């Protein structure tokens with residue numbers, strides 16, 4: 285059974301459902317999400333920044349990912365729950381563990397600081413990001429690279445699967461720059477119709493590839509995780525970022541391919557079967573006579589990608605109606621920077637001005 289970290293320390297056994305202090309008015313909308321998503325609720329109660337922490341914990345339970353790891357990289361890390369897992373597992377949580385253990389987290393977005401985790405705000409498709417990671421490891425390669433990266437899903441499945449596959453290949457590419465021979469790479473994958481093509485590309489670099497579905501990952505989602513062990517690049521392979529997304533033209537012996545190459549890899553449903561089922565609704569556990577007390581998220585996003593949309597919506601700029609620029613009515617956007625004077629702008633230009641001003645740090 286996985287030891288489950290709590291804010292106070294480590295506890296073992298099944299995930300506890302802590303009793304809550306009473307007296308706080310139940311907030312219906314919020315508590316209904318807590319009821320529907322047990323891992324979301326547990327994440328807040330145990331101090332994780334996101335429910336995905338449980339996915340990495342359950343993968344580790346199955347594959348002992350952290351054994352002997354001194355240098356770990358968390359790609360696409362924000363808001364940071366996987367980095368929290370790495371920090372707690374490798375460094376004991378307070379960032380005070382052995383100095384020899386180093387963790388680097390990378391994301392496009394800013395992330396609140398975490399003890400014992402060096403943060404890079406950067407793009408995993410850039411060679412400069414790979415160089416920065418290696419710099420933090422003082423020239424040494426990493427033992428473990430994890431990537432829970434995901435693009436913003438559009439709801440159009442083919443597009444979402446394609447973009448996710450490209451992000452996985454970008455993660456694989458940067459991993460080939462920073463991972464030690466024999467090291468492990470774990471990454472989110474969408475099990476779409478072309479997934480076998482991805483497996484074949486992973487098998488070029490790793491002899492041991494398994495697709496795993498942790499219990500905390502909803503069955504209703506096509507998300508799973510590839511666990512790739514024993515990093516062993518083909519002879520003569522020189523990492524480079526000129527094609528950060530790699531291309532589909534090599535087989536497992538690094539020969540140029542004519543047609544598509546597909547392999548089947550083992551699939552493993554992992555996580556203790558007694559663990560909570562992420563597709564089920566669990567009742568809120570309330571002490572007799574007590575009302576549910578809502579726990580706020582552990583770490584709200586610093587600069588969420590939807591910030592711009594919220595601003596536009598608040599100022600009625602999302603719909604373009606004929607007549608005067610809605611920006612004129614909304615006024616300038618002082619809290620986001622100084623938008624250029626919008627007078628006389630057509631709505632499109634006004635929106636562009638606002639967006640331009642939004643790219644300036646507040």
Ligand SMILES: C[S@@+](CC[C@H](N)C(=O)[O-])C[C@H]1O[C@@H](n2cnc3c(N)ncnc32)[C@H](O)[C@@H]1O
Nearest residue numbers: 360362363364365366391392407408432433434
């Ligand atoms: C699902 S979230 C990761 C959650 C994280 N593992 C956690 O446990 O808190 C996906 C992240 O991927 C990041 N991302 C997407 N494309 C990226 C890229 N090219 N470079 C760096 N980060 C990227 C997004 O900014 C987003 O924060």
